[in-house]
Amino acid sequence: MLVNESPTARPSKPTLSESIRDGLVELIVSGELKAGERLIETRIAADFGTSQAPVREALRELEGLGLVESRPRRGRHVLPFVEQTIREAYVVRAALEEAATRLVMLNDRLPRDAMRADVDDMYRCAAVDDVRAMGLASARFHRRVVLAGSNFLLERAWEGLQIESRTAIALVVTKPLLSHVADEHSELLAVLESGDVEAACLHTRAHQWAYADLPHDMHGAARAVRFP
Known part of the structure; x- marks a missing residue:
């Protein structure tokens, strides 16, 4: 399956529901919205100056991401923040992307030019x-590698993690230097382009495990340096 979008196209402005989602994530991360606090659609709509429809869509997405839960007859409430939400997703994502990388490398299907353009775009974003x-x-x-693996079930599982939303949350939570994020992807691409299958798989897995921020690395050894 090919990626149809232009590799150099800049993303469009966020939709209203995405803006509300990101705003709520920032409130949850900052502690302004506390665990257990009820989320009332009409109040959120008034705060964001919109109707309830995009608020409802944003809350459904946050529920799918594990940041909000819906309780019968009690509405939606904020869940204790994100540790498992981010960590578990990145561990699963690491396994899926390692498998996709192996498929791509063994079949020499790495979309090099498109991925180089993505890295250039990251530096522009930074x-x-x-x-x-x-x-x-x-x-x-990362989606380019998953799609190039040509494994429908793997692709479906990866998309099911809601990668774009979780990446947005991770960037809000960790607040890394964006130039470092671009550097990390540039280094990963260089390893992929080297043609060394095992090194590529290892680097792909490590790239995601760093964001899982677990007390041990992917081999079970204690980590001396934690992701900020």
Whole structure:
């Protein structure tokens, strides 16, 4: 399956529901919305100056991401924040992307030119401090490898993780230097382009495990350095 989008196209502005989602994520991360707090659609709509429809869509997405839960007859409430939401997703994502990388490398299907263009786009995003565009460029970079693996079930499982949304949340939570994010992807691409299958798989897995921020690395050894 080919990626139809232009590799150099800049992402469009966020939809209203995406803006509300990201705004709520920031409120949850900052502690302004506390665990257990009820989320009332009409109040959120008034705060964001919109109707309830995009609020409802944003809350459904946050529920799917594990940041919000719906309780019968009690509405939606904020869940204790994100540790499992981010960590578990990145561990699963690492396994899926390692498998996709192996398929791509063994069949020599790496979309080099498109991925180089994605890295260039990341550096442009870093230059203007565009966090949202960086998240989308990163997801696009990794999606190319998953699609090039030509494994429908793997692709479906990867998309089921809601990668773009989780990447946006991870960038909000960890607040990395965007230039470092671009550097990490540039280094990963260089390893992929080297043609060394095992090194490529190892680097792909490590790239995701770093964001899982677990107390041990992917081999079970204690980690001396934690992701900020």
